[in-house]
Amino acid sequence: MKGYLCLQDGTTFEGKASQHFDRNVQGEVVFFTGMTGYQEVLTDPSYKGQIVVFTYPLIGNYGVNNEDGESQEIQVSGVIMYQCAEIPSHFQARKSLGAFLNEQNIPYMTEVDTREVTKAIRAEGTQQAALSLETDYLFQPTKTHQIEQVSGEKIDTYGEEGMHVILIDFGWKKSILNALLERGVRVSVLPFSKIEMLDALQPDAIVLSNGPGDPKDTVDVLPLLKKALEKFPAFGICMGHQVIALAFGGDTTKLTFGHRGANHPVKDVVSGKVFLSSQNHNYVVKEDSLNGTPLVPRFYNVNDGSIEGLMHDTKLIMSAQFHPEAHPGPKDAEWLFDHFLTLVKNKGVKTHVS
Numbered sequence: 001m002k003g004y005l006c007l008q009d010g011t012t013f014e015g016k017a018s019q020h021f022d023r024n025v026q027g028e029v030v031f032f033t034g035m036t037g038y039q040e041v042l043t044d045p046s047y048k049g050q051i052v053v054f055t056y057p058l059i060g061n062y063g064v065n066n067e068d069g070e071s072q073e074i075q076v077s078g079v080i081m082y083q084c085a086e087i088p089s090h091f092q093a094r095k096s097l098g099a100f101l102n103e104q105n106i107p108y109m110t111e112v113d114t115r116e117v118t119k120a121i122r123a124e125g126t127q128q129a130a131l132s133l134e135t136d137y138l139f140q141p142t143k144t145h146q147i148e149q150v151s152g153e154k155i156d157t158y159g160e161e162g163m164h165v166i167l168i169d170f171g172w173k174k175s176i177l178n179a180l181l182e183r184g185v186r187v188s189v190l191p192f193s194k195i196e197m198l199d200a201l202q203p204d205a206i207v208l209s210n211g212p213g214d215p216k217d218t219v220d221v222l223p224l225l226k227k228a229l230e231k232f233p234a235f236g237i238c239m240g241h242q243v244i245a246l247a248f249g250g251d252t253t254k255l256t257f258g259h260r261g262a263n264h265p266v267k268d269v270v271s272g273k274v275f276l277s278s279q280n281h282n283y284v285v286k287e288d289s290l291n292g293t294p295l296v297p298r299f300y301n302v303n304d305g306s307i308e309g310l311m312h313d314t315k316l317i318m319s320a321q322f323h324p325e326a327h328p329g330p331k332d333a334e335w336l337f338d339h340f341l342t343l344v345k346n347k348g349v350k351t352h353v354s
């Protein structure tokens with residue numbers, strides 16, 4: 001059966017439609033350039049509602065396992081691939097990628113020239129798109145506030161002992177929790193809508209999670225968050241990084257097309273070193289908006305010069321636009337968790353010195 005990826009600018013791409021294609025899904029179309037990591041991408045709540053194009057031509061060859069999910073379910077609305085391996089081969093594989101998508105009712109399309117789609121997105125920018133059996137899909141007004149769709153309702157605590165870290169949930173990835181637990185801390189996940197409970201929980205530090213959509217959707221909680229940032233050491237990751245910038249009066253903007261992949265080079269201006277990072281974001285902090293705030297850029301993207309992380313000039317507050325927890329992608333930046341937790345333990349007040 002033929003299916004279509006219809007971009008809002010009128011471009012259409014034909015391909016082979018999967019079992020559940022009749023649902024006509026609409027979402028923001030984005031491309032991911034990593035060769036592996038499809039299970040993590042599909043289950044990462046930051047991708048909520050998006051249609052993901054995998055640029056690597058063969059996806060699914062090691063199947064889907066019980067270990068690599070970043071959340072309980074698939075978060076994307078649709079998937080575009082060139083080839084989706086029908087018979088996976090890996091000792092941990094439990095099912096094929098196609099079966100995983102079908103059982104959760106997620107439409108996907110194969111036999112698409114994903115390079116061509118990617119070129120169209122790069123030229124025209126990230127936009128709404130639809131998976132449809134017809135070429136004349138009628139676009140619907142878009143929903144906002146994806147964070148509300150993925151952030152939990154209750155406070156859950158993990159780990160038995162050690163410093164108490166609150167992970168503020170904008171749509172957290174399991175790998176961030178694991179990176180913290182592996183370092184011997186106790187973690188409570190706090191829904192972003194319950195930030196007023198932070199004081200009562202008396203954490204040693206807070207970590208602000210990743211999350212989907214526009215960071216400005218958090219505008220209502222920014223005043224409370226700013227108060228918390230003035231009290232507790234904080235580390236923001238991706239959405240968390242953007243939200244820290246907004247809380248201190250900085251601004252964010254949307255990139256023409258985002259950074260999604262496993263090999264984005266980032267430069268640390270403190271050490272002068274460049275490392276590769278896992279990334280997934282549309283928005284960036286605007287550098288000139290930081291004038292007059294206490295925040296200073298620490299990391300830059302080597303490809304486009306955009307800001308990849310911040311530090312506060314006096315307090316123990318730091319942030320990364322990339323994913324130090326990796327999954328998928330290189331673990332080159334995992335040291336940031338050690339760095340942060342060591343500073344918290346030693347009551348470090350400055351983040352300038354690594």
Ligand SMILES: NC(=O)CC[C@H](N)C(=O)O
Binds near residue numbers: 211212215239280283
């Ligand atoms: N992974 C994330 O936290 C992404 C943050 C935000 N949704 C963006 O697109 O920039």
